[in-house]
Amino acid sequence: MAASAPIGIFDSGVGGLTVVAAVRRLLPNEAIVYLGDTARVPYGSKSPDVVRRYALNAARFLVERGAKMVVVACNTASAHALEAVRNALTCPVIGVIEPGAMLAANHGTPHRIGVIGTEGTVQSGSYQRALAALTPSAFVVGQACPLLVPLAEEGLVDHAATRLLTAEYLAPLVAAKIDTLVLGCTHYPLLRDVIAEVVGPEVRIIDSATAVAEAVARQLDALHLLAAGRSAPDRFFATDTGERFRRVGGAFLGTPIDHVEHVDL
Amino acid sequence: MAASAPIGIFDSGVGGLTVVAAVRRLLPNEAIVYLGDTARVPYGSKSPDVVRRYALNAARFLVERGAKMVVVACNTASAHALEAVRNALTCPVIGVIEPGAMLAANHGTPHRIGVIGTEGTVQSGSYQRALAALTPSAFVVGQACPLLVPLAEEGLVDHAATRLLTAEYLAPLVAAKIDTLVLGCTHYPLLRDVIAEVVGPEVRIIDSATAVAEAVARQLDALHLLAAGRSAPDRFFATDTGERFRRVGGAFLGTPIDHVEHVDL
Numbered sequence: 001m002a003a004s005a006p007i008g009i010f011d012s013g014v015g016g017l018t019v020v021a022a023v024r025r026l027l028p029n030e031a032i033v034y035l036g037d038t039a040r041v042p043y044g045s046k047s048p049d050v051v052r053r054y055a056l057n058a059a060r061f062l063v064e065r066g067a068k069m070v071v072v073a074c075n076t077a078s079a080h081a082l083e084a085v086r087n088a089l090t091c092p093v094i095g096v097i098e099p100g101a102m103l104a105a106n107h108g109t110p111h112r113i114g115v116i117g118t119e120g121t122v123q124s125g126s127y128q129r130a131l132a133a134l135t136p137s138a139f140v141v142g143q144a145c146p147l148l149v150p151l152a153e154e155g156l157v158d159h160a161a162t163r164l165l166t167a168e169y170l171a172p173l174v175a176a177k178i179d180t181l182v183l184g185c186t187h188y189p190l191l192r193d194v195i196a197e198v199v200g201p202e203v204r205i206i207d208s209a210t211a212v213a214e215a216v217a218r219q220l221d222a223l224h225l226l227a228a229g230r231s232a233p234d235r236f237f238a239t240d241t242g243e244r245f246r247r248v249g250g251a252f253l254g255t256p257i258d259h260v261e262h263v264d265l
Numbered sequence: 266m267a268a269s270a271p272i273g274i275f276d277s278g279v280g281g282l283t284v285v286a287a288v289r290r291l292l293p294n295e296a297i298v299y300l301g302d303t304a305r306v307p308y309g310s311k312s313p314d315v316v317r318r319y320a321l322n323a324a325r326f327l328v329e330r331g332a333k334m335v336v337v338a339c340n341t342a343s344a345h346a347l348e349a350v351r352n353a354l355t356c357p358v359i360g361v362i363e364p365g366a367m368l369a370a371n372h373g374t375p376h377r378i379g380v381i382g383t384e385g386t387v388q389s390g391s392y393q394r395a396l397a398a399l400t401p402s403a404f405v406v407g408q409a410c411p412l413l414v415p416l417a418e419e420g421l422v423d424h425a426a427t428r429l430l431t432a433e434y435l436a437p438l439v440a441a442k443i444d445t446l447v448l449g450c451t452h453y454p455l456l457r458d459v460i461a462e463v464v465g466p467e468v469r470i471i472d473s474a475t476a477v478a479e480a481v482a483r484q485l486d487a488l489h490l491l492a493a494g495r496s497a498p499d500r501f502f503a504t505d506t507g508e509r510f511r512r513v514g515g516a517f518l519g520t521p522i523d524h525v526e527h528v529d530l
Contacts, residue, residue, distance in 0.1 A: 039315045040305050045418075047507030050304045147426075150415040153310075161412075161426040242312030 001068045001091060003224065004231040006031040007216065008067025010058040013041035014153065014245060015186035016073030017252035019096065020234070022213035023071075027220075029227040032234040033065045036249070037265065039239035042149055044118025044185070048080040051120065055081035056088055057265045061237070063089055068225055071216060072096065075117050075184050075208075079124035092219055096186065097121075099215040100208030101130035104182050105138070107204055112139045114173035114203075116195075117184030119144040127184055141176050145169040145185075152187040153248055163194055170198045182206045190252065237263045266333045266356060268489065269496040271296040272481065273332025275323040278306035279418065279510060280451035281338030282517035284361065285499070287478035288336075292485075294492040297499040298330045301514070302530065304504035307414055309383025309450070313345040316385065320346035321353055322530045326502070328354055333490050336481060337361065340382050340449050340473075344389035357484055361451065362386075364480040365473030366395035369447045370403070372469055377404045379438035379468075381460075382449030384409045392449055406441050410434040410450075417452040418513055428459055435463045447471045455517065502528045 007027075009020055013036045020034055035058050037043075043051045055077040059070050069092045072078045072085060078095030086093045104113055113135075115127040122142040131140045148169070151162045173181065181203050183189060189207050196205060220226045238245040241262045250256045272288065274281055278301045285299055300323050302308075308316045320342040324335050334357045337343045337350060343360030351358045369378055378400075380392040387407040396405045413434070416427045438446065446468050448454060454472050461470060485491045503510040506527045515521045 039311060045509060046304060047505050047509075050505050050507075146419055147412075147415055147421075150412055154411055156412075161429045164426045164429070240312050240315050242315075244310060244312075 001225065003068070003227050005066050005068035006033045006232065007069050007071060008033050008035070008062025008065065009071040009073045010035040010037065010062060011074040011186060012036070012043040012077065013038050014249040014252045015149070017249050018186050018189045018209045019071060019073035019212050021254045022209040023216055026213040026217055029230050031227065031230060031232045033062055033067055034234065034236045035061055035263070036236070036238045036245050038245050042118070043074060043076040044120050044149060045146060046120065048120070048124070051077055052081040052084050055085055059085045059089060059093070061263065061265060063091060067091065069094065069216065069220065071212065073186055073212070075186065076120040079121045079126040092223065094212065094215050094219060096208050096212050097126050097184070098130055099211035100182050100184065100206055101127055101134055103208065103211040104180050104206045105131060105134035107180060107206065111137070112176065112178045113180045113182065114176065114178035115140065115142045115182045115184045116145050116169065116188065117142070118149065119146050121184050127182060141173060141178065143169055143173055148191060149185065149187045152190045155251060157190050157194065162191065163197070166191065166194050167198050170195070174199060178203060180204045180206060183208065235261065237261045239263060239265050266490060268333070268492050270331050270333035271298045271497065272334050272336060273298050273327025273330065274336040274338045275300040275302065275327060276339040276451060277301070277308040277342065278303050279514040279517045280414070282514050283451050283454045283474045284336060284338035284477050286519045287474040288481055291478040291482055292491070294495050296492065296495060296497040298327055298332055299499065299501045300326055300528070301501070301503045301510050303510050307383070308339060308341040309385050309414060310411060311385065313385070313389070316342055317346040317349050320350055324350045324354060324358070326528065326530060328356060332356065334359065334481065334485065336477065338451055338477070340451065341385040344386045344391040357488065359477065359480050359484060361473050361477050362391050362449070363395055364476035365447050365449065365471055366392055366399055368473065368476040369445050369471045370396060370399035372445060372471065376402070377441065377443045378445045378447065379441065379443035380405065380407045380447045380449045381410050381434065381453065382407070383414065384411050386449050392447060406438060406443065408434055408438055413456060414450065414452045417455045420516060422455050422459065427456065428462070431456065431459050432463050435460070439464060443468060445469045445471060448473065501525045504528060504530050
């Protein structure tokens with residue numbers, strides 16, 4: 001595997017672009033191939049075996065495109081399919097749950113950790129297990145927030161309805177007096193301000209995107225696969241043919257997306 | 266084709282169950298085979314060719330199951346794929362847009378008609394064209410309400426956030442002084458109370474589910490395909506393996522769903 005090969009990153013849709021943005025900031029030399037499975041989005045409310053099938057499709061596509069590493073930049077897919085993807089590929093595979101859990105566990109001495117995510121992610125118990133292994137004495141409470149993904153996708157990041165629903169979802173975590181909150185969905189960094197307002201300034205908010213970028217850097221370095229210089233521009237693929245990915249994706253990436261290539265999976 | 270064969274009905278997910286409920290009320294002798302494409306739901310934000318591909322898969326599945334007629338019980342699929350499904354099948358095919366538009370056009374003398382639906386349905390202009398053909402003098406205004414589907418699916422039918430977003434979506438239609446409002450999405454009947462509250466009692470609300478059931482009855486009668494008596498219990502298929510369809514579907518159908526069969530499309 002050549003160090004000049006791109007990093008492959010996939011998500012069910014645009015959410016994983018928050019991970020792309022973090023990787024770009026930390027590793028500007030790396031070329032990225034991104035796939036958004038927009039024809040089958042969302043994964044969060046679908047069952048583990050359906051998500052596993054889709055995640056394997058997506059990961060194999062990235063390998064066919066020459067990826068030297070695959071990042072499962074979707075919490076639901078990381079929860080249901082990380083083992084399956086690792087078993088199916090020969091290149092290194094990084095999910096978003098372990099880096100986020102490590103950051104939460106190492107960040108000061110958290111004793112009361114809240115995790116928010118999709119129905120699939122929270123029900124899988126993946127964060128709960130990862131945190132229990134890393135910081136056994138911590139109290140961990142999970143909360144599914146199914147409407148936050150569509151609200152973020154619609155750009156309602158500063159809307160009264162978003163504040164209302166966020167306050168309602170987070171009420172049990174506030175009542176449980178959490179000191180740390182893990183954003184267990186790649187869509188949630190867009191709602192960070194509203195979430196911070198609800199939980200208050202004493203609660204540390206863990207955005208796993210940065211943690212994932214650091215895990216990518218560590219692993220590429222360990223494998224001597226860090227790119228010496230940029231070999232190619234980033235490429236963006238989507239399984240839907242529409243303009244929506246380009247239009248909505250810019251907000252998640254933080255810069256406009258010029259061109260999206262279509263692929264049937 | 267035997268009159269005792271079932272009516273095939275499909276939707277991207279649970280929304281089409283509001284059409285099943287209307288067909289059951291009007292035609293209690295008919296057996297129904299329903300397919301919810303829950304592994305790929307929603308259709309509303311996806312592009313026309315992706316929706317067309319999925320709709321053809323679903324319609325062919327129902328024909329393989331012996332359907333004597335196929336009802337495209339999804340407005341987005343009716344908008345993008347009705348012609349393609351009609352061309353691909355030899356049995357009669359009924360969509361939800363024309364019956365709804367006919368009901369709106371015939372209901373008194375509406376002059377100012379609002380249509381709400383998904384992004385795909387409204388952007389397609391299908392209702393606007395159908396209404397222009399039926400009642401050329403009417404003023405027609407469409408409004409996409411992308412968040413109403415997830416709100417209905419989450420059961421937030423009487424929630425402050427739903428009221429807030431509904432009022433916001435409908436504000437341009439209220440300002441346009443509509444006298445008729447077409448619920449151009451099979452999810453919206455669940456939100457009928459909130460919608461009625463926003464538009465006020467003077468606005469007639471057109472729920473196409475009943476109109477579709479009537480169109481089904483008329484066409485089966487014309488083809489001498491009305492069942493003389495119930496030949497089999499209704500069957501429900503879903504492309505996702507999970508429990509969600511059964512759990513959420515009951516609210517749309519109005520009665521619990523005992524058993525859902527899984528199918529890979």
